[in-house]
Amino acid sequence: EVQLVESGGGLVQPGGSLRLSCAASGFTFSSYAMHWVRQAPGKGLEYVSAISSDGVTTYYANSVKGRFTISRDHSKNMLYLQMGSLRTEDMAVYYCAREKSANTDDAFDIWGQGTMVTVSS
Amino acid sequence: DIVMTQSPDSLAVSLGERATINCKSSQSVLYSSNNKNYLAWYQQKPGQPPKLLIYWASTRESGVPDRFSGSGSGTDFTLTISSLQAEDVAVYYCQHYYSTPLSFGQGTKLEIK
Numbered sequence: 001e002v003q004l005v006e007s008g009g010g011l012v013q014p015g016g017s018l019r020l021s022c023a024a025s026g027f028t029f030s031s032y033a034m035h036w037v038r039q040a041p042g043k044g045l046e047y048v049s050a051i052s053s054d055g056v057t058t059y060y061a062n063s064v065k066g067r068f069t070i071s072r073d074h075s076k077n078m079l080y081l082q083m084g085s086l087r088t089e090d091m092a093v094y095y096c097a098r099e100k101s102a103n104t105d106d107a108f109d110i111w112g113q114g115t116m117v118t119v120s121s
Numbered sequence: 122d123i124v125m126t127q128s129p130d131s132l133a134v135s136l137g138e139r140a141t142i143n144c145k146s147s148q149s150v151l152y153s154s155n156n157k158n159y160l161a162w163y164q165q166k167p168g169q170p171p172k173l174l175i176y177w178a179s180t181r182e183s184g185v186p187d188r189f190s191g192s193g194s195g196t197d198f199t200l201t202i203s204s205l206q207a208e209d210v211a212v213y214y215c216q217h218y219y220s221t222p223l224s225f226g227q228g229t230k231l232e233i234k
Contacts, residue, residue, distance in 0.1 A: 035223075037171075037225075044212075044214065044225060044226075044227050044228045045163075045165075045171065045214055045216075045225040045228070046225070047222055047223050047224055047225065050221070050223075059221050059222065061222060095170050095171075099218075100173070100176060105159065105218050105219075106176065106218060107161035107173055107176035107177075107216065107218060108161070108163075108171075108173060108216075109173045109176075109182065111170035111171055111172075112170065113169075113170055114170055
C-alpha cells in the first residue's frame with residue numbers, strides 16, 4: 001500500500017525547534033518530488049516547502065525561508081522538515097505529500113494524515 | 122506568484138442538486154507546449170487530509186465518482202458535482218502546480234441545504 005506517515009509534531013515554545021519526519025512506503029521514494037503543506041486550525045491549506053526527487057532542488061515559502069530546512073534520506077525512505085525559530089503563526093497540522101507523477105510537475109495524489117505542531121509558551 | 126481565488130466561500134445545495142465551485146488564477150496556468158492546465162481540485166473532510174479529485178483541470182482521479190467533473194482553461198476553472206450526495210459535504214480547494222510557488226485557493230465549504 002502506498003503510504004505516507006508523519007511524526008515529530010508536538011508542543012514547542014516560541015523560538016524553539018522541531019524536526020518533522022515523513023515515512024514513505026509502497027512506492028519508489030527516490031523517484032518522486034515531495035512537499036510539505038500546512039493547515040492552521042480552522043484555516044486553509046498553505047504550501048510550505050518542496051524537494052526534488054534527487055534532493056538537489058528545494059523551495060521554501062517566504063513565511064518559512066531561513067527558518068525551515070527540507071531534506072530526504074533515500075536509504076530510509078524518509079522526508080524531513082527541520083523547523084527552527086518557531087513562531088505562534090507556525091502552529092498548524094503539517095502534511096507531507098507526493099506528486100502524482102515521477103517525471104513531471106503534477107498534483108499531489110498521496111497525503112499523510114498530518115502531524116500537529118503547537119507553538120506556545 | 123500566482124494567486125488562486127475561489128468562489129463562493131461557502132455553498133449550500135440540496136441533496137441531488139448540482140453544486141458548482143469556481144476558481145480563478147491570477148495568471149494563466151495553461152502550459153502552451155503541452156496544452157495542459159496545471160490545475161487540481163481537492164476535497165477535505167473534517168479531521169482528514171485533502172484528497173485529490175481532479176488533475177490537469179478535468180481528469181478525474183482513479184476511484185473518484187463520476188458525479189465530480191472539472192472544466193475550464195487558462196485562468197478560469199469550475200468543479201461541478203452533478204448530483205450532491207450527503208458524503209460530499211466537505212471543503213474543496215483548487216491548486217495550481219504551474220510554477221513555484223504552488224498555491225491553493227482559500228477553500229469553499231459545501232453544505233447540505
